[in-house]
Amino acid sequence: MNKQLESKKEPRIKVMPTDKFKTTLVTFKFMAPLDEETMTSRSLLSKLLVRATKKWPTDKAFNRKLSELYGAYVNSFVTKFKDKHVITLTLELVNERYLKHKDPLFDEGLALLKEIIYNPIVEDGKFNETFVQQEKTLLKKKLEAVNDNKSQLAFLKLMENMFGNQPYSYLASGLSENIPKVTPESLYHTYQSMLENDDCAVYVVGNVDTNIVTEKIKNMFNIQPLTQVSHVIQAQHSENELPQTIIEYDDLDQAKLNIGFRFPTYYGRPDYYTFVVFNTMFGGDPSSVLFNEVREKQSLTYSIHSQIDGKNGYMFVLSGVAVEKYELAKETIIDEFKKFQNGEFTEEKLELAKKILISQRNESQDRPKSMVEIAHNQILLPEDLTNGNYGQKIHEVTKEDIINLTQRAILDTVYVLTKEDEAE
Template sequence: MANNFQRREIGKDIYFSRITDSRFKTNGIFIAFLSPLSEEIASENAVVSRYISKLNKKNPTYTSMNNMLSAMYCAKLCGSVSSMGDTQGIIFSINYIDSKYALNGENMDSEAVEVLADCLFNPFAENKKFDENILSLEKQSVIDDIESEINDKQAYASQKAYEIMFRNEPYAFRALGTVEGVKRVTPESAYRAYLRILHHCRIEIICSGTSDFEEVKKKLTSLFTKLPRDEIFSCKTRRSPLKPAPETVEEKMDVTQSKMILGFKTDCDNLSALFVMNEIFGGTPTSKLFENVREKMSLCYNCHSSINWIKGAAFVSCGVEKGNIKKAYSEILNQLKSIQTGDFTEEDVVNAKMYRKNYLKAYNDSLNAIAAWYMSRIYCDSIATPEEWAERTEKVTKEEIIKAANSLKLDTFYVLSSDEEKSEQK
């Protein structure tokens, strides 16, 4: 079912969007503050997102905040950060039931927007600083998330590959920042970061669900337009330049299964063709990487490809035995070469398109997913519905798939292997 999307500017670099879909029994309000992604401020923003979403002056303890959310039929309040290309999104959201399902006739739009407003405009702070004890807990929460990455070796390998592939670019940095950066955050610096977010970030408000959100719009317009809004950050992403020659890096660690990442750069503007090509390459259980590299040749435990369309990049991620690294590397490139030369069937194309269209269709099944969909399209100034992308997918030709495959140029090869001995590479 196509949703009804509307967007308008309600203040200086402040935009209000609504996505209405009567199928839902719940609503979501998502407020994204867009900031340049940088090592200096990423950690501060990550800590602030958690602190001000956990409590405020009206509900100054974790317990009182949780009790209030429980009374709202278990509404879910969240603060987080994420990367969109070279931009960091500081995101606050609340999900709640629609008013027509409230047992006592409560106005749930009013209650939900009031909670967000209290967090954003009335945080738990005194004398221009946040509470030191609460801040310490939230700092540790961010540190725990950063450090947990080392236990997920595939995620760790991906992050290291990004750092190499996008060296000297903002996208090389984690949205959560660094452990050292988080440790440097003080009650005073966190409060200054909070003010910086309010006064200097572009603001995207996205509401999705069955409500008309008129009351939400009125409340947030009134609050945000009172803010002094000068020198708004410019948040743009540029495609990453290809290295003169592919860079190979191997890191040793105590692992039982090696991880390898092949990073490609692309200048392909036909995104629909690029995504269909990716499904044929390694995006589905019927892809060339899965059926050939993993199943027929047994060269890896897992092997899949993905596209980062905002940065113009593609990745192949594998879990592999150390002795098979060289063979797997060569065969992955051979499978890409087969697509580049047109060695794939009409059935491959049909299956890839079907998989891609089903994936796009699923965005409409979740308030969070559809809000994230439009947020990324708004950021890239290419607003279109999932249904419109599905139509473009169906029109992709074999020649366009071949052209998309040929746009992929190897930029980075990263291997995480055991301490025993360095693996044989190219």
Template sequence: MDLHSNVPIHVMPTDKFKTTTIAFKFMAPLDIETMTARSLLSKMLVRVTEKYPTDKAFNQHLSYLYGAYLNSNVSKFKDCHVITISLEIVNERYLPDELSLVDEGIQLLKEVILNPLVQNQQFDETFLEQEKRLLQNKLIAIEDNKTQLSYLQLLKYMFGDQPYRYPAVGQLEQLEHITAQSLYHTYQNMLSHDNCSIYVVGNVDKDYISAKLADTFNVQSFTYRPSQDNYPINPQQAVNEVVETADVDQTKLNMGFRFPTQYGATDYPALIVFNMMFGADPSSVLFSEVREKQSLAYSIHSQIDGKNGYLFVLSGVSSDAYEAAKNTIIAAFEQFKIGNFTDEKMALAKKIILSHRKELKDRPKQMIELMHNQILIEDPQSEADFIAGIEAVTKADIQALCQHAQLDTIYIMTKAVNEDA
């Protein structure tokens, strides 16, 4: 069995690390009908294999490979659901013996991806039940965590029936329908239809490891074309405000914005700089105004999904002050629309962004994410291009971007008023 052809291999040779990281990313369309099964599959693949059919056998082999670390996770990427399987292994240059760890690591990944523990076209029932229980506990914990739940509720009201509203790990109600046999079909579907790309970061010979991976997995290049989000942005549209009650100590006040830009667009750097000034850092306006000056929030920050042009403000505020906090956040955003912010604040934001970017270069997995983002654009962006893009952002750029942005949804989770009091 071969992987679906059309798989690009990206290698970043560096002597910064004493480990080599190899990551496979399998991308399928975001679909609520498949997300939960794919989430389970990601865990089953790194649990046991045909050659290592027990936890003990698998762990012994990882120990033999000098404590190699194998991991899997799922995530949302633009319009895709992504299964990431990554292996972190000690670089053989630092070992006293002749063991070719890179080759051994590639063979292990081949075993994990192409030879899972399958009999009669179904996964092992016992391991599947264990992984289903673990995922069930994870999904219940998300529902019990009011901060996470309130964020999911914001997505629910902002995106309606779109699959983006669901967490990548899946849904509780989908779990019971997944069987050992249906999961095998999910696996076959992944191998046959997913877009896949491979990333390597470490002190390696680029040509050698590329050829080795291509030979082991029969890979060729593919062209990924993300679907375009046709959601019309209308800054004048009425905001969808939802208030729900729950047993919470503090009110969760969340907001969702849509911006007319996305990763790769010429005005995308303006969104990064704006987000840093608005709420992504303790130096930001939301932190200083809402939390420090007015003491309205216990916690507040903004974050972006730059691949789609979304910005979310997430906060925990005093139950008797959520109206004041909401108005303060909106007022702060209005100030950016009229360009009421200083050049000093903008310079500081740029400095923080470039410092964070530099830190990413110290983490192999973050470097892989940066490489993976490049598939969204036709011409790869160099580090120099990124820095130049951030430094070139002007006050007018941020002002124009905010003027064309839409505050889409406000979601408030607060405690019920005691009518007997």
């Protein structure tokens, strides 16, 4: 236990040595509490950091530098992680072991990342106005496009009705109405806060030496031990107010029927694996009940699947339905859920779901970015969980586990976006 506590006091620098890939992936994750007021500016900041730096002050100069590093690739994006807002900064470059010219590519790559993180184009306490304006315009277009994507819009509406005005309800990219509030000066304050207050975790995947790489990162970057505590996102309504049904209208060709469930488990709890297996059986795979019964056999939906937020304990069923069929589709989906609660499913289906999940986990080891995400999830656990443990835990899920978990689940919200003139 003491060793475990000691490891928590160390900076989170996780190196995953492997000779599977010809490239090396370096990923920095900056984590701050989810906050409606900062999400938009953090989203803009993530894009500004990889536009240019003081050393390479234009798009052209920056891209030329990447070309010199044998076509290195830099990317930055934002996501939600439990109750955190995360800026992910990645660099992928050729591993120097596979080059004829033994250039110190990894060292140059780290130097580039250091420049990106610590030397953005800031003058007189503000970011470059032209770049800021360009990124604000791009983000505005991206967020406005959500209104044209009815599936995405309906999902956000489901989230809004389940979680109210909590920042968890919004896209990690932020809110369109907050973009005008962001200035070159305020972005500099966001940047300073990221460096001073964010938790930072670093991941490296490639044919590298763990000790050497860890020391280099410690020496070049100011990575502090993780300090923030994660909490589960709470839904908005008490159980006696549920389930709630919301019907809204828009001009669309097919209705969007979305359903949100609460589950009494999340990543880190023993029955989390039951949750994952159930989702695969219910709607998380083409072999699932929702896909085969609701879509294929009964032709009630054009599209349907379920997805989980395993870190917070929620499952969402998302579907596109003919306008006149959404009521029948809703009843059928809920009936299929009740069948699981009653144990009306076969051991064969359960074993198939386990095989699918273990196969997917094994495939993820062939993708560096998936390896990083799996490793990053481990910060929510008291100690790292190996892939061997994952497969074992999935194997151990029983039919009784599925029945027990689904019986304790709560149907929270049914959200329908449909056409007004045919609603009757």
